[in-house]
Amino acid sequence: MTSKDPKWIERDFAHVWHPYTRFSTLDEHRLPVIVRGEGTRLITDDGRSYLDAISSWWCAALGHGHPRIVEAIRKQAGELQHSILGNLTHPRAIEVAEQLAAMMPSSDRHVLFASDGASAVEQAVKIAVQYRHATGQPERCRFACFEDAYHGDTLGAMSLGYLEAFHRPFADMVFPALRLPFPHCLRQRNPAPCEGACFAAAERILSHHAGELTALVLEPLVQGAAGMRMYGHCFLEEAATWCRKHDVLLVVDEIATGFGRTGSWFAFEQAGVDPDIVCVGKALTGGALPASATICRDAIYRRFSDLDEDCTLQHGHTFCGNPLAMAAASAALEVYRELDAPALARKKGAWIREKLAPLADRDDVHDVRCLGMIGVVELGPSDMPAAAARAHRVRLNLMDRGILLRPLGNVIYVMPPLIIEEAELAVLLDHVTEAIATTA
Ligand SMILES: Cc1ncc(COP(=O)(O)O)c(C=O)c1O
Structure with missing residues (x-):
């Protein structure tokens, strides 16, 4: 349960149909109840702060509450x-x-x-x-x-x-x-x-x-x-x-x-x-x-x-x-x-590329690729259920580190708000690297 008030989760389970969300994931009871957005962060009702590393399905490019x-x-x-x-x-x-x-x-x-x-x-x-x-x-x-x-x-x-x-x-x-x-x-x-x-x-x-x-x-x-x-x-x-x-x-x-x-x-x-x-x-x-x-x-x-x-x-x-x-x-x-959003994405994209590049040397990583501020680590072996299950474990591991990601099958990617600062971006990429290592 990840809410100050467990009733939110009960009421949610009773009536909210979540898009792209497997019943089995709901059963893990790890639905943060988001009550505020501030810059790169989403804040839960019990005061935890998550880094929104996918810009809320790729739309919050300027962060939350600009x-x-x-x-x-x-x-x-x-x-x-x-x-x-x-x-x-x-x-x-x-x-x-x-x-x-x-x-x-x-x-x-x-x-x-x-x-x-x-x-x-x-x-x-x-x-x-x-x-x-x-x-x-x-x-x-x-x-x-x-x-x-x-x-x-x-x-x-x-x-x-x-x-x-x-x-x-x-x-x-x-x-x-x-x-x-x-x-x-x-x-x-x-x-x-x-x-x-x-x-x-x-x-x-x-x-x-x-x-x-x-x-x-x-x-x-x-x-x-x-x-x-x-x-x-x-x-x-x-x-x-x-x-x-x-x-x-x-x-x-x-x-x-x-x-x-x-x-x-x-x-x-x-x-x-x-x-x-x-x-x-x-x-x-x-x-x-x-x-x-x-x-x-x-x-x-x-x-x-x-x-x-x-x-x-x-x-x-x-x-x-x-x-x-x-x-x-x-x-x-x-x-x-x-x-100058494109220049910003090129500059910060170069940091993402540099930080993720070493992951390409891992045997359990199939591919690392970047374009602008989209950084991708595809776990191997390609498209196998085991790699997707692993990506799911990476997601849960990152949630414990205060980072919200949603892998696409075996593909872990970051697409943070363009306004993310270098220091926070570095922390995000370090955590992604560590989570991949930890869940190997
Ligand atoms: C390339 C592309 N086109 C269309 C859509 C659909 O957009 P929406 O979810 O706003 O309907 C998406 C959503 O992810 C997308 O990535």
């Missing part, structure tokens, strides 16, 4: 809490749309807001399909994506990001997307020289189906939920060139990677590509409130015109562009700019 975000929400709450974007508008949504457009390689973009990452991806799916109808190509409505991609848990997002372990019961309900093999070109222990070859297998499949495809949807440079798998920018470059040549839309899902995390504002920038649609979420509001966005090129947006015939996109969510969430986003974007 004063600028709190103040922006407070101010907005006094003026306007909610107003819809259907046939109305409001200043905060306009500001955020402008800022997001300005962050793209060119600002000729329109932004459709939503609430969660999955709903931003659903919007991208529907836009890419209706776009083909609007351009007289209704036969081109298929999607291509990576094997083991993850784009969220709603049906359309699952169709693109089917993960066997997550989505098996829904296999017959999702639409059949074309699955491309993942380019395993960045593994330290088994480095395969690439020189563009990483795209060859995908290209063979894509080229066979080019005439059916509306869009290629990718998590750029790192597949998050699949186990923080990383791939080279060369694949993305080749994919973008292929998409242009074959008039296939390139959709990048920056929900996990956006706003500096990988060392650039968006991961796609590292490949020098200019996607047609970019999905963002999570860190958009600094993790303070739910908001996401589907950022589209104007050339796509204009196809939805109702001037000749009605091509209106009949899609929206009640809380899309919610003024409180937009106020939080506007403040977060401003702070990211002031901090």
Whole structure:
């Protein structure tokens, strides 16, 4: 029991359904009751402080309770809490749309807001399909994506990001997307020289189906939920060139990677590509409130015109562009700019890389990899239940050390708030190293 008042846990067990949480884990009765967030820390009702080493599912990039975000929400709450974007508008949504457009390689973009990452991806799916109808190509409505991609848990997002372990019961309900093999070109222990070859297998499949495809949807440079798998920018470059040549839309899902995390504002920038649609979420509001966005090129947006015939996109969510969430986003974007979030992630990412590198020499470590402020230790042997069980023990060991992590199977990773100080980051990485050694 990890609460001052055991009743919280009893009441929780009685009525709260926890996402991604196994019953057997609940039985361990190790549910901290979080009552406060301060910077990099989450505080429990009995006063314990945990370092949030995964930025609360990768969204609290500025830590918890950032004063600028709190103040922006407070101010907005006094003026306007909610107003819809259907046939109305409001200043905060306009500001955020402008800022997001300005962050793209060119600002000729329109932004459709939503609430969660999955709903931003659903919007991208529907836009890419209706776009083909609007351009007289209704036969081109298929999607291509990576094997083991993850784009969220709603049906359309699952169709693109089917993960066997997550989505098996829904296999017959999702639409059949074309699955491309993942380019395993960045593994330290088994480095395969690439020189563009990483795209060859995908290209063979894509080229066979080019005439059916509306869009290629990718998590750029790192597949998050699949186990923080990383791939080279060369694949993305080749994919973008292929998409242009074959008039296939390139959709990048920056929900996990956006706003500096990988060392650039968006991961796609590292490949020098200019996607047609970019999905963002999570860190958009600094993790303070739910908001996401589907950022589209104007050339796509204009196809939805109702001037000749009605091509209106009949899609929206009640809380899309919610003024409180937009106020939080506007403040977060401003702070990211002031901090130069990409430079920060590059600097602190170098510390993560340096500190984790020695773990690669261990026989029980399959791979160590880093990108910006994402540091990954994959326990070996690869994908074996024993390695996943070990990762679970590492998680429990770290909880005892006041650190919150959530391994993905056999993959232990850190993705701390960008604002974490060097000293605290060093302590985190020392603890991770020790926990891996202790649980061997
Ligand atoms: C790349 C990616 N896309 C989409 C999602 C779904 O976002 P949400 O959980 O906000 O629906 C996630 C969540 O982890 C993600 O990592």
